[in-house]
Amino acid sequence: xxxxxxxxxxxxxxxxxxxxxxxxxxxxxxxxxxxxxxxxxxxxxxxxxxxxxxxxxxxxxxxxxxxxxxxxxxxxxxxxxxxxxxxxxxxxxxxxxxxxxxxxxxxxxxxxxxxxxxxxxxxxxxxxxxxxxxxxxxxxxxxxxxxxxxxxxxxxxxxxxxxxxxxxxxxxxxxxxxxxxxxxxxxxxxxxxxxxxxxxxxxxxxxxxxxxxxxxxxxxxxxxxxxxxxxxxxxxxxxxxxxxxxxxxxxxxxxxxxxxxxxxxxxxxxxxxxxxxxxxxxxxxxxxxxxxxxxxxxxx
Numbered sequence: 001x002x003x004x005x006x007x008x009x010x011x012x013x014x015x016x017x018x019x020x021x022x023x024x025x026x027x028x029x030x031x032x033x034x035x036x037x038x039x040x041x042x043x044x045x046x047x048x049x050x051x052x053x054x055x056x057x058x059x060x061x062x063x064x065x066x067x068x069x070x071x072x073x074x075x076x077x078x079x080x081x082x083x084x085x086x087x088x089x090x091x092x093x094x095x096x097x098x099x100x101x102x103x104x105x106x107x108x109x110x111x112x113x114x115x116x117x118x119x120x121x122x123x124x125x126x127x128x129x130x131x132x133x134x135x136x137x138x139x140x141x142x143x144x145x146x147x148x149x150x151x152x153x154x155x156x157x158x159x160x161x162x163x164x165x166x167x168x169x170x171x172x173x174x175x176x177x178x179x180x181x182x183x184x185x186x187x188x189x190x191x192x193x194x195x196x197x198x199x200x201x202x203x204x205x206x207x208x209x210x211x212x213x214x215x216x217x218x219x220x221x222x223x224x225x226x227x228x229x230x231x232x233x234x235x236x237x238x239x240x241x242x243x244x245x246x247x248x249x250x251x252x253x254x255x256x257x258x259x260x261x262x263x264x265x266x267x268x269x270x271x272x273x274x275x276x277x278x279x280x281x282x283x284x285x286x287x288x289x290x291x292x293x294x295x296x297x298x299x300x
Contacts, residue, residue, distance in 0.1 A: 147172015
């Protein structure tokens with residue numbers, strides 16, 4: 001068992017522009033099971049890098065049995081691409097696109113409320129499951145190592161930093177999820193924590209938050225009530241001034257709950273182990289695993 005991705009994941013690509021093509025070549029090199037592309041009017045005919053390209057998501061689902069979609073469609077069309085995948089009942093959709101208008105995401109959220117589709121993103125680095133070499137997104141695969149620590153983050157860059165530290169410390173990862181940094185996203189931090197908590201492949205979790213919103217407070221409430229695995233938490237943006245956006249569209253302090261201090265206090269009170277510096281995430285997790293008798297996770 002794993003969360004979101006596994007060896008049965010069959011990936012399709014919506015949007016075979018330059019970036020989509022480059023990232024899919026990296027996923028293929030990682031041995032991800034890419035089975036189809038979706039790109040109206042694709043100039044290459046009906047195939048790309050050995051897999052078929054179809055004009056619609058419905059065609060890719062019906063003819064290639066795709067069950068996961070990665071969206072590289074530019075911002076003006078990203079919402080429609082998500083909705084097309086949902087209409088085809090694709091179980092998992094991961095949208096990398098940055099700059100999707102908020103009013104478009106309001107429309108998407110309303111539509112997905114009555115759908116069986118789970119959305120990750122937009123404005124996210126995607127998801128990777130190292131044990132099955134399933135990479136759906138833009139994460140650099142060479143830094144990942146299969147193991148038993150899950151990672152969930154609002155920041156893509158900090159996923160890479162945390163994973164590199166974990167790998168260098170001999171700590172492999174079960175699944176890594178970048179939920180995205182926009183104000184309106186699909187899957188929230190707390191939902192990823194819930195999945196990790198039920199995942200027998202995961203012994204502990206790294207949670208990386210940012211200023212803005214109250215996602216970390218929701219995660220803290222879940223950790224306090226339900227989480228039975230250790231969580232190491234870091235929150236970026238401690239020095240950000242109120243009212244100024246830092247990085248992601250959702251990373252703006254609009255009240256005391258949005259500050260790094262408030263988030264860290266909530267997480268610490270809930271029982272998470274706090275890493276005060278991004279450079280200490282890996283060493284903090286190594287210490288927690290040793291203290292909790294989870295040393296096996298260090299040797300995977």
